[in-house]
Amino acid sequence: MVFNSLAFIAFFAIVLVIHSLPLGWTNKKINLLLASYLFYAAWNPPFILLLWISTIVDWYAAQKLAHARRNASRHAWMLLSVIVNLGMLGYFKYGNFVLENFGMLVASFGIAYRPPHFDIVLPVGISFYTFATMSYTLDIYLRRAAPARNFLDYALFVTFFPHLVAGPIMRPTELVPQFETPRKATPEMLRFGLALMTLGLFQKVVLADTFLAPVVEAVYDRDRIAGALDAWMATLAFSGQIFCDFAGYSTTAIGVAMCLGFAMPDNFRFPYAAIGFIDFWRRWHITLSSWLRDYLYIPLGGNRHGEARTYLALMVTMLLGGLWHGANWTFVAWGGLHGVYLVTERKLRSWARGYRPGPAAMASMGLVTFALINVTWVFFRAKKFAIAWQILSGMFGAHPEAAPILSFMRIASVTLIVGGILCTHWALRNGTLEFAVGRTREILISGLLASMAFAVVAVQGEGNAFIYFQF
Amino acid sequence: MPSSTSSSKTTADGGLAFERPGFVRLTASDRPGVAQPVPERHIPDRRWGRIQLLALLLFAALLGGWEIHWRNYGGTFCCRDSNGSWAAQRRRIDDGEGGALVLIGSSRTLFDIQLPVWQEATGERPIQLALEGTSPVPILEDLADDPKFTGRLVIGVAPELFFSGFAARADVIPYFHKERPSQRVGHWLSQHFIEPFFAFDNGDFALGKVIERQDWPLRPGTKRPNPIRRLAQSDADRNTQLWRKVETDAAYREMARGIWLDHLNGPPPPPMNTPEKVGAILSSEIGKAATAVAKLRQRGVKVVFLRLPSAGPYREWENRVYPRSQAWDRLLNETASPGIHFEDYPQMQGYILPEWSHLTHAEADRMTAAVAPLIEAAFAESGTTPRGTP
Numbered sequence: 001m002v003f004n005s006l007a008f009i010a011f012f013a014i015v016l017v018i019h020s021l022p023l024g025w026t027n028k029k030i031n032l033l034l035a036s037y038l039f040y041a042a043w044n045p046p047f048i049l050l051l052w053i054s055t056i057v058d059w060y061a062a063q064k065l066a067h068a069r070r071n072a073s074r075h076a077w078m079l080l081s082v083i084v085n086l087g088m089l090g091y092f093k094y095g096n097f098v099l100e101n102f103g104m105l106v107a108s109f110g111i112a113y114r115p116p117h118f119d120i121v122l123p124v125g126i127s128f129y130t131f132a133t134m135s136y137t138l139d140i141y142l143r144r145a146a147p148a149r150n151f152l153d154y155a156l157f158v159t160f161f162p163h164l165v166a167g168p169i170m171r172p173t174e175l176v177p178q179f180e181t182p183r184k185a186t187p188e189m190l191r192f193g194l195a196l197m198t199l200g201l202f203q204k205v206v207l208a209d210t211f212l213a214p215v216v217e218a219v220y221d222r223d224r225i226a227g228a229l230d231a232w233m234a235t236l237a238f239s240g241q242i243f244c245d246f247a248g249y250s251t252t253a254i255g256v257a258m259c260l261g262f263a264m265p266d267n268f269r270f271p272y273a274a275i276g277f278i279d280f281w282r283r284w285h286i287t288l289s290s291w292l293r294d295y296l297y298i299p300l301g302g303n304r305h306g307e308a309r310t311y312l313a314l315m316v317t318m319l320l321g322g323l324w325h326g327a328n329w330t331f332v333a334w335g336g337l338h339g340v341y342l343v344t345e346r347k348l349r350s351w352a353r354g355y356r357p358g359p360a361a362m363a364s365m366g367l368v369t370f371a372l373i374n375v376t377w378v379f380f381r382a383k384k385f386a387i388a389w390q391i392l393s394g395m396f397g398a399h400p401e402a403a404p405i406l407s408f409m410r411i412a413s414v415t416l417i418v419g420g421i422l423c424t425h426w427a428l429r430n431g432t433l434e435f436a437v438g439r440t441r442e443i444l445i446s447g448l449l450a451s452m453a454f455a456v457v458a459v460q461g462e463g464n465a466f467i468y469f470q471f
Numbered sequence: 472m473p474s475s476t477s478s479s480k481t482t483a484d485g486g487l488a489f490e491r492p493g494f495v496r497l498t499a500s501d502r503p504g505v506a507q508p509v510p511e512r513h514i515p516d517r518r519w520g521r522i523q524l525l526a527l528l529l530f531a532a533l534l535g536g537w538e539i540h541w542r543n544y545g546g547t548f549c550c551r552d553s554n555g556s557w558a559a560q561r562r563r564i565d566d567g568e569g570g571a572l573v574l575i576g577s578s579r580t581l582f583d584i585q586l587p588v589w590q591e592a593t594g595e596r597p598i599q600l601a602l603e604g605t606s607p608v609p610i611l612e613d614l615a616d617d618p619k620f621t622g623r624l625v626i627g628v629a630p631e632l633f634f635s636g637f638a639a640r641a642d643v644i645p646y647f648h649k650e651r652p653s654q655r656v657g658h659w660l661s662q663h664f665i666e667p668f669f670a671f672d673n674g675d676f677a678l679g680k681v682i683e684r685q686d687w688p689l690r691p692g693t694k695r696p697n698p699i700r701r702l703a704q705s706d707a708d709r710n711t712q713l714w715r716k717v718e719t720d721a722a723y724r725e726m727a728r729g730i731w732l733d734h735l736n737g738p739p740p741p742p743m744n745t746p747e748k749v750g751a752i753l754s755s756e757i758g759k760a761a762t763a764v765a766k767l768r769q770r771g772v773k774v775v776f777l778r779l780p781s782a783g784p785y786r787e788w789e790n791r792v793y794p795r796s797q798a799w800d801r802l803l804n805e806t807a808s809p810g811i812h813f814e815d816y817p818q819m820q821g822y823i824l825p826e827w828s829h830l831t832h833a834e835a836d837r838m839t840a841a842v843a844p845l846i847e848a849a850f851a852e853s854g855t856t857p858r859g860t861p
Contacts, residue, residue, distance in 0.1 A: 042653035144506035191519035282500035290499035438515035450529030458678035
């Protein structure tokens, strides 16, 4: 089920009513668990089995791990969890990709081998819930967390519908304690939660789907050569689209959870106001970047074993982070480019230690960061390297004779929306949305909420899936 | 464990969090390598009850104004011809109505054949699967691959679409095969709680499209987009008529004609910019249709092709690009199927087509009454001698 659908509105209204009935806390949690399974099954019922496998294996592995006396035994149970989760992810997400690349590899040695192509459907949200369940076992293995007191709390942590299919990727210590004591949204929480949902849906349905996606598709998905203006506008539009789509989902999810009385973490912190790439990755998809840092980068050695090892760990983390997004080398290139940026930035920082940039230098560095991030988005969006090169070369002036593609209205809408996003991010870069709302006149808040809700209805979105569903 | 959701007035630091400029709520990115605590969320210190009430009133006013505007424009209620609506009709074949009479084709079959009139004439209400702006060949192939379909099939032929394979709504078949339970529920909710009550609920009235078609300055080197505007109104089972506004509003009708002229006089798309390419695609589409018809015939499905009228510049264009002898006649020949062409039947001529491509509602009723017996007769004769002329 997607948040931007009539089915979800009906589903959520029913869940809210049931959750507010005078029932015992355990019954309420059972209701939430059943509702979450229904939420997942409404997209593709058979795949609920995979969710159950992941849930049960990690519950069992974590119990055994917590009570194991020998290190080898602890290690084995942890490995079981990792292998089962990554095995499922690998089969469904990367099965065909591995086979195709194996075929190409052996062909390069002159061996004629055509691997079979399996018609594998990617279960929605598998990349998210496998990471969530793995963090449960890994936190217990790393002695950062104790096992959940009961299976219900744990199963609800894995399945809780606001975060199930596209994050934020929750850690057990963030959510399980919230299930231990009864929670009910106050009227203020309910109202602010609904306001967050309105904002999130506005970002997704109006900005991302209605105004930005058509610009991106006109340049990236058509067989036409783009000149500098069209290539830059489409790439800027994608930077806005991917942000509004994903941050919109996260904001809606946070609002949904708040309406039920639960708290979910921020997943974005005004990322386009980042100065440098270390800063960017502390602001963009925070729950994934911190997951990769805690369970991949740090175990690989982090920055504890000298410069070379740090850079190696950084590159491996970013390359795998890229691959997490999809079974395509363009995603690996995207991750690799970010890895190179991060390594370069670390080098520059060590050379320029003690340098304190002024406001103008900060703004310039922010703009350079944003421009370089846009270069990475080209690889993220293009379906093939050939398209990526074509767009990139267009951005840097290689196609001066190219016929114009985008209309005045499209260019104006990208300028307005992406410009608006940039200004907002810079205005709020050290604050929070709540901080800004707390200083805004009430009548203006009402007007903005009404306008956003009206726009969401009036654009008549087609219930397009969120981009991150495919990951 | 600290409270995870608190008002700024009641936070441990007495609400200073909101008073202090530059406050940043910590996230997992600030806490490397440790167990992440229960997240903190704050509710801005505002009177949310008043804010919500005022927002609701403003929202209702905006939406009410929007609805009134589209009602005044001529908007009608029920129903949206969505993918969900098409899938619901397609599903009938797999849910026990596999022996039914099915109509496929493009917008002429959709607008010009009226299901109630057909039912009155023959006693059977067909399943309407024709789609505007879309060649029926992919749907024909899909039905050929579905063993549950054993009924009779009328295939509408709009030359421009059929012989080019163009499919504006190509996504409808994969949608039908992969339709999620939540999408079915959404369609049901829309058909029962939205579409019967709101005139603004039509793709042509979507805010994004309205903004896009304003008189924006023209970027040098680009052409003003002139997309096809609303032409139809549908019922719940996809029985569809030409929208009354096309018939009654002269300015709107002229605009619809202008769009067709733009479309017909514009340069052909690169895959069809030479007669050789047009011919190759035509051959390929006829080949696909012949294969599918042969498959259907193997399990006893009877097929009749139907060419409904066009007029004015539209008909001239069709006759020039797809001459009857090279397109229609060849189609009947290669599929060994009967066909009914409006040029061959006096009772199918002399109709009013306000924008040269579709009949008015009243004329569609008259056409249906005329064509239903012809098609029934063709079905009765099919399987004996292929016929292309009366």
